[in-house]
Amino acid sequence: MQTKEFATADVLSTITGVLVSNIGGVYEVLNWMTGESCFTHQLPRIAREATPVVVGAHPDLQQAVDEAKDVNGENWETWRDRWIDRYGPTIAVPKFTASTHESIDPMSELAEKIHPGQHYHRGTFLKGAFMSDHLKKAVALAGKISAKAEDTLAKLDHEMTIMNWPHEFRAIMWQAVADRAAIFAGQSRASSAVPSKEQP
Numbered sequence: 001m002q003t004k005e006f007a008t009a010d011v012l013s014t015i016t017g018v019l020v021s022n023i024g025g026v027y028e029v030l031n032w033m034t035g036e037s038c039f040t041h042q043l044p045r046i047a048r049e050a051t052p053v054v055v056g057a058h059p060d061l062q063q064a065v066d067e068a069k070d071v072n073g074e075n076w077e078t079w080r081d082r083w084i085d086r087y088g089p090t091i092a093v094p095k096f097t098a099s100t101h102e103s104i105d106p107m108s109e110l111a112e113k114i115h116p117g118q119h120y121h122r123g124t125f126l127k128g129a130f131m132s133d134h135l136k137k138a139v140a141l142a143g144k145i146s147a148k149a150e151d152t153l154a155k156l157d158h159e160m161t162i163m164n165w166p167h168e169f170r171a172i173m174w175q176a177v178a179d180r181a182a183i184f185a186g187q188s189r190a191s192s193a194v195p196s197k198e199q200p
Contacts, residue, residue: 003057004032005090009080015051015061016068017044020080033096039106049101057094060086153177 010025012018019026030038030046033053038046055062064083071079160173 001057002095003092004095006032006093008084008087008089008091011054011061011091011093012064012080012083014047015054016065016071017047018068018071018076020071020076029093033093034101034103035095036103039110041110042104042106045109046101049096053096053100054091054093058087058091061091 006029007021007025009021010029013021013023014026014029026043026047027038030043030050033050034046051065055065067079156173156177160169165173
């Protein structure tokens with residue numbers, strides 16, 4: 001089983017639904033478990049998938065999951081620190097398998113969350129036609145941006161072909177592009193809030 005060490009507080013936030021660490025840590029845990037770049041609206045579902053996987057590897061953590069309902073704004077730090085004392089600063093987290101995680105297109109999953117007159121937006125629900133129109137515009141804009149990005153990358157690939165770049169050089173270039181995109185995506189998502197039982 002392939003595992004990776006993550007901060008204990010981040011793992012607790014991921015499997016209990018109680019945010020006792022920076023939200024960026026939850027993204028890191030779930031991104032690694034899935035091998036995907038998770039969107040904010042996907043976190044609750046994927047975290048629910050993650051809970052039995054992580055608890056399966058560390059059965060004692062079931063107690064943390066059970067205790068989470070009693071964690072509040074006054075005791076969350078004490079509760080978090082007690083589990084850090086038990087496990088140390090990090091916990092080994094296993095990757096998902098095909099049978100433990102359902103990969104869903106982020107935009108398709110967002111569309112499934114939309115109900116007439118009630119629309120999901122950064123952990124809250126906003127009513128009215130305005131939000132519906134806003135969502136449509138956002139999806140349309142995302143499509144245009146994606147098309148522009150594809151066009152730009154196609155031109156870059158064409159230039160590398162003309163210059164007869166070796167495959168290893170092209171691989172380095174594409175990795176640099178992917179790394180830069182991941183940085184921008186992380187900065188954007190880290191500013192978003194995820195629904196949680198309690199946020200300190």
